[in-house]
Amino acid sequence: MTARLDLRTLDTVPRELRPPVDPRGLGVGIVHLGLGAFHRAHQAAYTEDAIASAGGRWGICGVTMRSAAVVGQLAPQDGLYTVLCDGGTRTTARVSAAVREVLFAAERTAEVLARIADPAVRVVTLTVTEKGYSHDPATGRLLCRDARVLADVADDGTGPRTALGLLVRGLQRRMRADAGPVTVLSCDNLPHNGATLRGLVAEFTDLLPAAEATALRAWTDAQVRFPGSMVDRIVPATTDADRERAAAALGVTDAGVVVTEPFRQWVIEDDFAASRPAWERAGAVLAPDVAPYERVKLRMLNGSHSTLAYLGALAGCRSIADAVADDGFRGLVERMLADEVIPTLDAPDGMDLRDYAGQLLGRFANPALRHRTAQVAMDGSQKLPQRLLATVRACREAGIEPRGSAFAVAAWMRWVWTDRTDDGAPRDLDDPLAPVLRTAVADCTSAEQVVGRLLALPEIFGKDLIDDPVVPGLLADALARLTADGARTAAGRG
Template identity: 45%
Template sequence: MRAGIVHIGVGAFHRAHQAAYVDACLAEGDMAWGIIGVSLRSPAMRDALAPQDWLYALAERDGTGETLKVIGSVMKVLVAPEDPQAVLAALSDPQTRIVTLTVTEKAYPRGPDGGLDTQDRRVAADLANPERPTGTLGFLTEALAQRQAEGTPPFTVLSCDNLPSNGETLRRLVIEFAALRDPELAQHIEQNVAFPSSMVDRIVPATTDADRERVAAALGAQDAWPVVTEPFMQWVVEDDFPMGRPAWERHGVEMVADVAPFEEMKLRLLNGAHSALAYAGQLLGRETVADAFADPLIHGFVKGLWRESARTLSGEAGLMPDEYTARLADRFANPALRHRTAQIANDGSQKLPQRFINPLLERLDSGGSAPHLAAGVALWIAALASRGDPPAFTDPLDETLKAAIARTTSPADTVAAVLEACRFDGIDRYLPAVIEDCQRMETDGVAGALAHYARGE
């Protein structure tokens, strides 16, 4: 097996998703696509997998039981803070033809206009010291510069993160970052590097000690970090790979010319519903997605949210939102997945624009109403304000949000302070609706507010 892919952001999702698809290709005999993983922060994944030859168990669970697979597509994991030169060497290796990423939305340093946030500390550090990068943009840009200097064709950069037009977004950030280093390098990247977009989907809860014990008993061997997931998986990829790619389509990957309609449906129907389940679940003491979805009030609210969000989707892309949400309902109800609402609730300030704010504004632009989308924003704010200490979930803007909330004396003040701190688009257009929802939660309780929607009021 040879390493043809470097993956930045090795976590549970990557190991349950992209690594599993690549493993299927390797099993058919195409041995050029082994994965070198890169952790930008912690050595924990490297330390867990190295003693077991980088093998791990993938446990697919539903109400009927559990199926185990052993995944062997990861060849090693590098820890960037320990040895950035080793990461650059892997990225610059001529065998590396694709670089994939799952670094989460907050690792894309964007300003209010969507362009590069030059005030971001990682951006500033990597511009000051380009040969010892610390962040995603720094590593990608320096590796592409080294490949250009050595006459090696550039790799393809494939974002697998949940943000709209992820390939185009990453392309813009890399080019703007490179331009601050060297305008000629930026021009080279703009003209020669492919940044296809992709849409990924698989529910992957955090691994628990109980998972480790159960998997070890079934395997007859200890696995320091198995991955637990659902049987369902989906990957839609823009087919733009000048340096070649695995035959992913043989294993269920949809290779398409335009990912945007698929990604929009997933962000608004799956991810949007996940956020609603997470915040309502946190407020009503529902620990997991399955627990929250089993609550009739939350379940009814999510169904209303689906109907509202589905009206914002493209009618010309061949999407089938009714079938998609029916499948989502089965997935959310899966009792075998302990997908914690607190895990999903993290990073709301980065997730809400794609999941609630954008479709909310589109509904208003078309003359429609969007009470469930506005209420989704209110659920997030209410959960933020009541999450306790230490907080049950976190946000990249925690310090700003805590300070903003601490200065307020009413639900209306809290809503305005939080939305302004996050710099969301079009705040004035939906501020009254969100304030009304938060006031209703304070007077009637969260259950009472959700019952309001169940009655269609």
């Protein structure tokens, strides 16, 4: 049996594939909530490069929120894992050593809270996905009546289970320990993610007993910063073939391999409460305002990504690369970007949005990544407001007919309504609002009914679109065509 990657076997790995920093003795300075593949291929990679360039004890304590699977992958490997970077024609590999501790929140809650309260920790980062914020994506407000939120507020002794509860209780412990200022940095695809998280922390805090709430609010206002950020890198699910490629390159087995593309981008609002890694030395952009970058990424990359995911999944395309290879799907996305998204965006300084659109489609077409349409299609109720509905609303305000954006939203509606793809395969609706969505469309017999029922869900669509004089009709027409003709034919006809 091939030996497994860890600190003992690291010296047997080819020198050019070893980490640029020595993991031995690298102290923890960052706590990260949501230790998935994206973080390991993105922020952890930037952090390691920043340490290599400028030094600092910025090792990461990675906290997995959903299951212990990542602990099983990384803990026996001393936090080491391989990043495979696939450029389509060339693949590179490098072992990463930035993650120095791995904890499963549900089993080691006390240790996670202690880490957040550790004076050596100056930054807490998050990639818990949109649904991990216990909020209403249409309003950005806390789901105050959510059972898990209320349980975390009550603090029954079992420890918090939501990311927000874990964060607030950790900050509360930090306050009591007088451990100093800390920066909380959201790296998820939320509009105004820093301000949104700051507001959610405040709302959660206000649910605590009055004396606790008053003290924690005052301390948070004085000691904690919540800068915004924008992250961009495609990180598909790892396959057995990827693990085999890594083993062949390293000469040892690696259960924690992540796969990504050469492109990466990180824009961070320059508003920190204390010290931080020199991320700018690794290529990150420190900016006074992240919002223009954020809107571009959410509406252009994420909006077109979701469009290709729903259309492709309906048509039986397994990957985004397969979907963008379809002339009809690609053409629809190109028109949507050119005619609706770009005209309603303000480009950040020095950024050519039409050039960026072309880059996006080239990245999506990378055959080496095989980003699954079903993976991108997950949690649509949480993603739609910022990825597609923001463009629909911007178009209406600008007097532009949002035909392409409405078609994309209708593709999601079709995904919700049907139980089969166009080729007869079963459809799996993976969404935190799945029961609500199924109930809403259960007895619908027409596209108009589906549109009416779904637009009536304010937690997704707000309260304005159902009464819009144009949008419901565009949605009903597109959904009717998708239902009658299938995704490929409907998209091909525009």
